[in-house]
Amino acid sequence: MEVLDAAAVRAGLDPVELVAALREVFAGDEVTVPERTLQSIGSDSSATLLLKPAWGLHGLLGVKVATHHPANGSLGLPSIHATYLLLDEATGAPVAVLDGTELTRWRTAAASALAADHLAREDVGEHLLVGAGNVAASIPACYAAVRDIRRTRVWARDAGRAAALVERLRTEGxxxxxxxxxxxxVRAADVITTATSATSPLVLGRDVRPGTHVDLVGSFLPDMVEADEELMTAARIVVDAPEARHTAGELAGPLARGTLTESDVTTSLADVVAGRAAGRTASEQITAFVSVGTAAEDLAAAALVLRSRPST
Incomplete structure (x- = not known):
């Protein structure tokens, strides 16, 4: 059994190839994705354990064990840690253990890029990153696989972290x-990606211009909210997984209050990629991709890492 650290995972995830791998998975129906398991842990009720299995791709079965500790930022640590176990589907024999944190950040960014390829205008120029963590740092490389972004701007509550990410992106070209x-x-952006652990809206509908694509990747619990209700009721919404409707705060709250209905949030990324539903339908349309992370993305990314390993 191979043990693949963050560097090995990163080396196996070319952004162009990863977006293509996710496109193939979302367009097909061979991957089985049971409902995730989510549990509060320890005395800190804000800490969460997630178990996310999937199987049916290249003869592999995968399980991600992830934790979310919102207070980790004050310790200089990522809020999300993860480990990914890859097994042989036919026998259950272990194949590899991968750094799930690195896997998660890149598959999240690639899923956002895939959604943007269907939902963002072709002529986008300015991309705003809201947040300066590991996922935000991966977004530009994946977006470059689908759009010619002229300028990336970074905002974070911690201005120092925003400046550090800007310097890092500049060194990457x-x-x-x-x-x-x-x-x-927000008012100037053509595409907005939020990758935070915010519990109150950062992006306000009143500030979002017609034709903007908003990519919401940070919220995966009902009390996490990165965009306000005004934006969600104005946007054409696409979700990456069915549970996003009730676990992402941007949708769970409006659905509970009746300002959104189930019919407003039925379009999935799989529907769009497979051609069963339209993506962007008008140049002035505001679109929103709500991503909570489906286990099919993890499995596709892990399989790509495994396939990229040099043969011995």
Whole structure:
């Protein structure tokens, strides 16, 4: 059994190939994805354990064990840690253990890029990243696989972290700068990606221009909210997984209050990629991708890492 650390996982996940692998998975129906298991852990009720299995791809079965500790930022640690166990589907024999944190950040970014390929306008120029963590850092490389972004702007509550990410993106060859004023940056953006653990809205519908695509990847619990109700009721919504409707705060709250109905949130990324539903339908349309992370993405990414390993 191989043990693949973060560096090995990163080396096996070319963004173009990863977006293509996710496109293939979302367009097909061979992967089985049971409902995830979610449990509060320890004395800190804000800490969460997630178990996410999937199987049916290249003869593999995978299980991700992930934890979410919102207070980790104050310790200089990522809020999400994960380990991924890859098994032979036919026998159950272990094949590899992968760094699930690295796997998660890249498959999340690639899923956002895949959604943007169907939902963002072709002529987008300015991309706003709200958040400066590991997922945000992976977004530009994956978006570059589907759109020609001219400038990336970064806003974070911690201005120092925003500046550090900008410097990192510049060294990677991206035109990037800090957005000191979030609302002004939202008004100027063609695409907005939020990757935070926010529990109150950061992106307000009143500030989002017609034609903007909003990519919401941070919220995966009902009390996590990155965009307000005004935006969600104005946007064409696409979800990556059925449970997003009731676990992402941007949808769970409006659905409970009746400002959104189930028919407003029935379009999945799989429907769009497979051609069963339209993506963007008008240039002035506001679109929103609500991503809570489906286990099919993890399995596709892990399988890609395994296939990229040099033969011995």
């Amino acid at each position: 991206y035109a990037a700068d800090v957005a000191p004023d979030l609302r002004a940056a």
